[in-house]
Amino acid sequence: MKHCFYFLLIAFQLTLLCRGVLNAQVPKSLDSLEIYVKTHPPIDTNFVRATLRLAYELFTKKAAYQRADSLLQGAETLSIKLDYGRGLSNTYTNMGSLYYLTDRPQEALALYQKSLKSAESYTLHPRIITEKTTDVALALNKLKQYDKAVETSLKVIRMEEQYNIQPRNSRTYEIIGLALKNMNKPRQAIAYFQQRLALMKQSSATPYGLAITEHNIGRCYDDLNQEKEAILHYKTALSFIHGTDYELLRSDILGNIGLALQKDKRFQEAKPYLEQSLAMAIKQGNKEAIAPGYFMMGRFYEELKDYKQAEYYMKKALAMANERGDKAIISEYTQGLADLYGGMKDFQQAYVFQLERNQRMDSTTTVRTNAEVQRMVAKYETEKKEARIKLLQQQARFNQQEAERTRFRTNALLIGAALLLLLGGAVSAWLLNRSKLRRLEEAQKLRKQIAHDLHDEVGSTLSSISMLSGHTDALLRQNQPESAQKTVQKIYTDARQILESIDEIIWTINPGNDSLHRIALRLREYAQPLMEAKGIVLHFSADSSLDDYPVSMEVRRNLYLIGKEAINNLIKYSQATQATIRFELQNDQLMVLIEDNGRGFDAAQVSQRTGQNSMKQRASAMGGTLAVQSTLGQGTRLQLIMNP
Template sequence: MKSLYGLLLTTLYLTLLRSDIVIAQIPKSLDSLEVYVQTHAPTDTNYVNALLRMGNLTTKTRANYDRADSLLRVAEKLAIKLNFGRGIYQANTFLGANYYLSSRPQQTLEYLQKALAIAGANKLPPRLLANAMTNLGTAYRNVNQPEKALEISLRSLRMQEQYNILPRNEDTYIGVGLALKNTRRSREAISYFQQALVLNRNLNAPYGMAIVEQNIGRCYDDLNQYDKALAYYRIALKHAKESESELLQADILVNTGLVLRELKRFEEAKHSIEQALVLNKKQESKGAMATDYFNLGQVYEDLKDYKLAELNMKKALALANELEDATKIAIYTQGLANLYGGMKDFQQAYVFQLERNQRMDSTTTVRTSAEVQRMVAKYETEKKEAQIKLLQQQAKLNQQESERVRFRTNVLIAGSVLLLLLGASVSAWLLNRSKFQRLEEAQRLRKQIAHDLHDEVGSTLSSISMLSGHTDRLLSQNRPETAQKMVQKIYTDARQILESIDEIIWTINPGNDSLQRIAMRLQEYAQPLMESKDIRFLFVTDPTLEAAPISMEVRRSLYLIGKEAINNLIKYSEATEATVRFERKDSKLQVVIEDNGRGFDMAQPSERTGQTSMKQRAEAMGGSLEVQSSPGMGTRLQLLTELT
């Protein structure tokens, strides 16, 4: 359900991209701008700004993407001719927004990447650079790269804090919230959306308020808190009407209808989606109309009005075919197959299910619902019923066939007995093998403990013994100051031994066999060190990893790599901000440690950073370690390993 409207309007706030342009005596309405452009010569930056405003308003209020594209390209050419860097940046930004709303994600990404590069090359103000990063985060989400979106949106927030940019860009908080929502962290996302809502209220921006309120509603929708979602959708619709954005109103109405459907309030749901359809017809938005028709068909299906359900779903499929939208075609075809199954028209259900399967990519696994599978089976049964009856009439077995059946039965019985005996033998072997493996694991653990004690404790105890003897000689020679230094060294070494023994005991304790434990221990180690250097520290753990088990060997390597990386950060980075994140990436654990410090030249690796030993530990536990850094740009360490 949510995939249908989530693609249409994940972040319409992109059309609210801040211009950061001081425009003198340029009209604000589209009609006035048309007059201005026709009556002024294209010779100065004001003319460029007028074209930019026209293009943005044409996208935002009329959804006329071709017209907007033409205006913005003229503006870009004139800005290049006038060497107007801010105008070039803004033209590419609005082109990206235009492509976003016309559902061309790759072009959106390309133009917003270009806009950020232009802003940097022209040394535009920090506020504008931060806004460019926020916009690029939207583009990354649009091409399904939520991690990159989250990363660059947080960079934008850090820049705004670093330069004390006030007021903060509300769209940045929306960007972080949407990236969190797209990674199924809707509860965390709500807090960022709430901050964006406060900023939009301070700006008295009904359009922005509507966008944020709708996204909060969608988060509660994801959390199955439908009453809260509905309340936010109602407020969002009120603000969308104040902003006179019919496109946004239509999307909110669809979301409202879908949540009403979840609440079994089907008549209200139908009315809400019908209102959205009227607005989308007015905008001539065929993709949105297709979504509305299909959602309306599903509501009629809930109301048992199968004829109207069929009519609306077929309209949706016709529009999807006209747009050549493969994703929607697959969804609508599957919906019709399910509908015909509910109508007991198993032949049509079979036809549409077959069509849907044939349209799917050959590399995609065909997932058919249990209900449709039953439909197909029943249709096949009905089609072959006459043949089965004929076969039953002819299925008179003679005596010879009966004897063969008895013979096969006896063979099967004998084979079953042999299989039982074989199974018992295999079970006994597996039991003994399991015991042997446990003995091997215990022996390996003993060797590991002995090795750790020898390497980390034995050598230090030998050092303490030598220093103690040397201290006695210094005291006998009446050299107390030098002896005091030796005592201090003994104290330091003794404390190091205690820490090493504590780490060994913690590593072998079965109670610590979870990622939550290792994350907590690493945070406890890092927090005081960061505070001692006045480093703003953020430690984030994916909630889905809390109960994930982890072996002793991996736990130890993971902790030592994290400890080494944090020590390097404290000693060499000169950072003011640092982040540690434990995240799930498909079936793998990803640990990211990054800072905004001075960085270093990757072409001239230093042994003091311990990169070699960290990479060896990562490889030993079946993972990989990647370090990214450059002078003045901070350092990022990424560890990937399989979850057990």
């Protein structure tokens, strides 16, 4: 289920069973735990462990969050009274897990940090310290602080190596995998999930944990649109928890199997999986899972063109999303209804929902765009101040050196020193003016470049949006909602184009991207999703030594635009199945190769749409050469050679 958070939320739960919260004196089944807690007095550590076990069973299997929270409050009080450090630390862990499951990650993070602090203050075993640190990493990942989540997970791995902790905590690899998946790097994420599977199979891993990891691998293949591979992993995950009480996880897996089958156009197979997933979520009374379940069913019936059923489920999903106040989900469900009404030819309703969705999106876009522009302006102003300070320092040093020379020459020969001082002053003034002029020219060139890019990439599109907005009002007054809907969609597309253009401009002027290696990575990030969408297998390689070669902003910009143009041509016209992008250093020269096995073209009849003249002009401006070779039916090869 794409929007159910249980894939990420429950991942941390499997190790709670392995954390030593119980011993042989405490029962294990839910019924026997209930009896134990009701009949035994709250006076010892066994009672704390039984309470923690019961709370865990209630909030992971029965979604009885309120009852579990009450039990954990009691466990906290008794642990403090008994000065029971491990019980107190585990109580805070369970509280954090409960808040995590109920979509309150900020509170979960605070409790996980409190659990870690308690474990450290009571000097618990290093294994326990690493487990508590892993919980902190999980919460950071949920809060979308992916860099901190990965950093914290790597810290855990180093601690395990330092203390030689065996077996290793495989959850760290799960968290790194989740972070990479959320950063739209599913292939890298799969490698970490597979490492976790290998570690779990070496130890006494629970079927629950194995199910979660297989499930996450399936989701990564889903992101790569490899549905058959995704379904295989989903069904493997489902087999691990067959016959258990983990209905929330089972509901998520069933929903994802249904979605994958639906994407594969196997509608009759998909329907029972989607229905079972929704029924289980309703049975549990979990609104976080019910709303996505309704939306999935709506999308399913929309594809079958059963618009009445689709409208029923999508409206129920939107109503539940409005109750929760989740802006991102509300925006998505609103767009879904707009698309549905468009398919139903009810353009008035489609326009209403599309307008509502665009208003939500525009607010977010405005804030983000303003922030990017402010950051760019602030950076530019900072660079100007630093240049002025540097110029003043240079002038001060120069004046000091001149004063010392003057005193020396005066002692030697007063008249000669006076003449030399006059000459030195004249030369100094000329050099200083020349230095100032060069810096002014560089600053002016940068300002013109930014202004030119903003005018070309943003100005014309903003003008288009302005005209289209006025045209939309006119169409509505003329009672032409279908034409108005198309105009609104064009405005949305133009707004997205502006964001992408500003992002490229900011990337180009950012001095942190002034190496050949950063350019290579940027082109790979640009090409990968486009080629995957076209079913093209990309082979990418770049010399590791490219990081040692800094380049100017102008070279960086021209090299990136040549690569981008070549990639766009490959995607649009080649009909290739294989493509190669390679950055190599050969005899102190940079060689960039972009080739494919597509249909090729007649090199003697160069089409203007390929932009070859523009690419060659950019290559020449960098002091390089660009060669394009193509043969009909045998693919195209583009090779750029330049001095880095």
